[in-house]
Amino acid sequence: ESCGFRREAFYPCYGMAEATLMVSGGLKSAPIVLKTVEGAALEQNQFVPATVEQEDSLTLVGCGQSLPDQQIVIVHPETLTPCDPGQVGEIWVSGPSIAQGYWNQAAATQQNFGVTLASMGQKSFMRTGDLGFMVDGELFITGRLKDLIIINGRNHYPQDIEWTVENTHSLLRPTCSAGFSVNIAGEEQLVVIAEVERSYWKLTRGAASDPGNGAKDHALDTKELIRLIRRAVLQHHDLQVHTALLLKPGTIPKTSSGKIQRHACRQSFLGGTLAVINDRD
Secondary structure (H helix, E strand, O other): OOOOOOHHHOOOOEEEHHHOEEEEEOOOOOOOOEEEEEHHHHHOOEOOEOOOOOOOEEEEEEOOEEOOOOEEEEEOOOOOOEOOOOEOEEEEEEOOOOOOOOOOOHHHHHHHOOEOOHHHOOOOEEEEEEEEEEEOOEEEEEEEHHHOEEEOOEEEOHHHHHHHHHOOOOOEEEEEEEEEEEEEOOEEEEEEEEEEOHHHHHHHHHHHHOOOOOHHHHHHHHHHHHHHHHHHHHHHHOOOEEEEEEEOOOOOOEOOOOOEOHHHHHHHHHHOOOOEOOOOO
């Protein structure tokens, strides 16, 4: 509303191409459903109601109810059994609009389509790879299973860390950061990468080409940005950032629709192919 949008103009829903788009949604005239939850409980895959005044609370937007002739089940991704009410798990969907599989991708089709639950006989489901929970029939999305960051037995959603990073300073580009974990000396460690704004990049390139005109200040600026990122992530998520990198604008891996490709980001980090502008520390 502060940006000029009417609340009634938004229609929260959930869908994907594999389901011929629509999976859940509500009545167009119905108010948006919001649930405020405890952040610490969510890290343990539990939905625990909270108030917005609580320091670690998060507010999630409901994505409506399952469409007719379709069924949504929240499933434990390891035991492959239905989750208890209020427990976060993988979203499985069954219905007549679900695709039969992926074209010429037999392995991915076998893994994600036509799966069954022992408690539901031969009913066929699709594994979405998304995490969420249901309250009173309302579906809430919490993240992607393959993007989940697990450090010291706690679950962290990368989009929450990325939001924190992008809001540490105006020189960091919105929706142009990624958080992921890598195994270092047998332990999972957090890596954060973030693009800088184009205006800042032009300024720093000028400083680099003319060392007598601000190159020293540029070095201090990047170090300060990294320090702010580390402090913000530690303060809001109780996580130590092992490595933080600043990238040239427009270089972070994304899909054609603009979504961050975190797996590709991780592979580029491990391969040393990211367009980094600061020293690794």
